[in-house]
Each structure stands twice: as C-alpha cells, then as structure tokens.
Amino acid sequence: MNPEPAYRYLFGPVPSRRLGRSLGVDLNPLKVCTENCIFCQIGRTTELTAARREWVPTADVLAEFDRWQAAGGTADFITLSGSGEPTMHTGFGEVLAHVRAARQFKTALLSNGSLLWLPEVRQAAVLADVVKVTLSAWDEESFARIHRPAAGLTLARLLAGARALRAEYGGQLWVEVMLLAHINDAPEQVRAIAELARTLAPDAIHLNTVTRPAQAGVAVSRVGAAWLHTVAPWFQPVAEVPEFTGQIPAPEQMTDAEWVESLARHPLDLSALAAAAGVPVEAVEQRLRGLVAAGRVVIEEREGQRVARVATP
Ligand code: SF4
Structure with a gap:
C-alpha cells in the first residue's frame, strides 16, 4: 500500500x-x-x-x-x-x-x-x-x-x-x-x-x-x-x-529540402533561427548562401528583422 x-x-x-x-x-x-x-x-x-x-x-x-x-x-x-x-x-x-x-x-x-x-x-x-x-x-x-x-x-x-x-x-x-x-x-x-x-x-x-x-x-x-x-x-x-534545447538541429545538419520546407511554412528571422539553434547568425547566413544563390531562398529586411523566406516562382 x-x-x-x-x-x-x-x-x-x-x-x-x-x-x-x-x-x-x-x-x-x-x-x-x-x-x-x-x-x-x-x-x-x-x-x-x-x-x-x-x-x-x-x-x-x-x-x-x-x-x-x-x-x-x-x-x-x-x-x-x-x-x-x-x-x-x-x-x-x-x-x-x-x-x-x-x-x-x-x-x-x-x-x-x-x-x-x-x-x-x-x-x-x-x-x-x-x-x-x-x-x-x-x-x-x-x-x-x-x-x-x-x-x-x-x-x-x-x-x-x-x-x-x-x-x-x-x-x-x-x-x-x-x-x-x-x-x-x-x-x-x-x-x-x-x-x-x-x-x-x-x-x-x-x-x-x-x-x-x-x-x-x-x-x-x-x-x-x-x-x-x-x-x-x-x-x-x-x-x-x-x-x-535541441529543438532545431544545427543549421549545417539540415538538408536543402528541410530548409525549404521549414521556410515555406513561415518566413523566419535569421537571428531567431540562430538563437533557436544556439549558433551565431553568421552560421545561419553561411548555410543559406547556396540556397540564396540558387534562387530558392530570399533574405530580406522586414520591419527591422532580416527574414529568410522561400523564393516565389
Ligand atoms: S484553463 Fe485550460 S489549460 Fe488551464 S487547467 Fe483549465 S483546461 Fe487546462
């Protein structure tokens, strides 16, 4: 008992x-x-x-x-x-x-x-x-x-x-x-x-x-x-x-497809992404560089935030 x-x-x-x-x-x-x-x-x-x-x-x-x-x-x-x-x-x-x-x-x-x-x-x-x-x-x-x-x-x-x-x-x-x-x-x-x-x-x-x-x-x-x-x-x-903790993987561990899928749901603030992953904002930018160059992702200024979104076709 x-x-x-x-x-x-x-x-x-x-x-x-x-x-x-x-x-x-x-x-x-x-x-x-x-x-x-x-x-x-x-x-x-x-x-x-x-x-x-x-x-x-x-x-x-x-x-x-x-x-x-x-x-x-x-x-x-x-x-x-x-x-x-x-x-x-x-x-x-x-x-x-x-x-x-x-x-x-x-x-x-x-x-x-x-x-x-x-x-x-x-x-x-x-x-x-x-x-x-x-x-x-x-x-x-x-x-x-x-x-x-x-x-x-x-x-x-x-x-x-x-x-x-x-x-x-x-x-x-x-x-x-x-x-x-x-x-x-x-x-x-x-x-x-x-x-x-x-x-x-x-x-x-x-x-x-x-x-x-x-x-x-x-x-x-x-x-x-x-x-x-x-x-x-x-x-x-x-x-x-x-x-x-561990809510999102380190930016370099996410595949291109995972990035595009997650940005398609919501455009995301770069410093917010960095904070969530526990890495400097430069690491996020560096990881996204290839996707930006390929025209799949756009980084733009919105109300003081630098936001990444999927490129509209
Ligand atoms: S207010 Fe909502 S969340 Fe809070 S105890 Fe009641 S049902 Fe649960």
Whole structure:
C-alpha cells in the first residue's frame, strides 16, 4: 500500500524559470475547470463550469500551508495553480491573504483569466504579487475552438476583466500566449493576439507552446523555437521565449529540402533561427548562401528583422 502523501493541496516546491522555487497550491479537484483547452497538459476537463464554490475546504488548505511552513518549508513563490482554474475557488483570496500574512513568500496566481470580469474575483486577485492570464485567441471563434469554455465565458469578458484588473492592480501582470501549429500561429493570427495583448498593458508576455501531447484525440503540435523567436518582437513588451534545447538541429545538419520546407511554412528571422539553434547568425547566413544563390531562398529586411523566406516562382 502506498503511504498517504504528506500534503493533499500543496505540491513542490518545483523549480520555475520565472518564479524560482515555487510551491504550488491546488484549489481544484481533478479536473474542474472553466475551460477545456485543447492544449491542456492535465487532461480533459470532467466538470466544465463557471460556478464559483469552495471546491476544497479553505481551512484544510490553510492548515496544510501552516504545517508545511512549521516544518521549515522554504520557497520563493507560493503559486495558486494546479488541476484547474484557481479563481473558481471562492476562498482563493483568503489563501493569498493568509500567505501574505506570513511575510516570507511572494505569491503568484496562474489563471486563465476567464473569471476576471467578476469584481469579487479581481478584488481577491489583486492580493497576489504576480497574476498571469492566458491569451491565445484573437476572436470569439478562435477562443471557443482553443479553450472550449463553459457557457457564458467569452473572449470579450476575459479582455474586459483583464483590462479592469490592470487598472486596479499595481502588481505584476503577465500574459501567457500559447501558440499551436496550424491553429493560432499564422502571422496575421499572432499579430492579432499581440494587438489584444498590448491593450492589457502587461508587465511581461511569455510565449509558450506544447511540449508533450495533450489530450487523447486532440491533435495539437508545437510551434518551432525559431518561429517563437521571430514573433516575439511583435509583442509589447517583447515576448519572452522559453528555452528549448535541441529543438532545431544545427543549421549545417539540415538538408536543402528541410530548409525549404521549414521556410515555406513561415518566413523566419535569421537571428531567431540562430538563437533557436544556439549558433551565431553568421552560421545561419553561411548555410543559406547556396540556397540564396540558387534562387530558392530570399533574405530580406522586414520591419527591422532580416527574414529568410522561400523564393516565389
Ligand atoms: S484553463 Fe488551464 S487547467 Fe483549465 S483546461 Fe485550460 S489549460 Fe487546462
């Protein structure tokens, strides 16, 4: 028989590039969420609802946190995240306030942003040092297709809520943009998302993509690191790109056909390609020289970027 886990609502601390050592607090039973995103790494939402409730006993969560702290627990951030949308829990503000009172930890709220249009949710959210919301759609149709939200939740509400939070909140507002190949990664789609993100006046924007298969039966594939680097400057502030290792091979290892195929999907910024491959930009230029001379690839200036694309016949 497996021993009882030491904690039911706390997990970690886990190392996080942006939050340091982050202790997760999970306020949702698996898997209750306001959305059923096609890219969700946790699994299919089994209870899709916009209902706010005390999904797990707040007192038990607080007692667990106190026990963890009394046992000498250390972390840089206490982060509300986990099996679903944390703002669905009516006690999430109380949890944030309790952690703040300990005066030892910063707090982060990782939210999909779907309930921020509710004033009581924003009132609690402002207690976090960092609030991260997700924005991966550019219109209601793409929002419905990507996030498959509960009835009544729309992109318009998400944007209105996030803008209202920005106006009321002095902490760090981060926007995460999840890009998926063939779903929301076309240039005009990314530019439209960037334009919406700009209206939220965030302190930081994080581009992301899937790193492992999501739900069974839903085909989502990741976006190449070079494309993430190419579109990052389209955001304001310039988006941060996660570090992927070995995502693209060294430029000299790719065949001519592979180069043409990958540039046919998206024109790519030369310095983004270099960054993704971990080589100097000169190495990329040198590798492409033959294809340029053969008239198969063109390198041109576009809005301050040097971009390689396939030559149009
Ligand atoms: S909001 Fe988060 S937890 Fe909910 S379905 Fe989407 S990715 Fe999964």
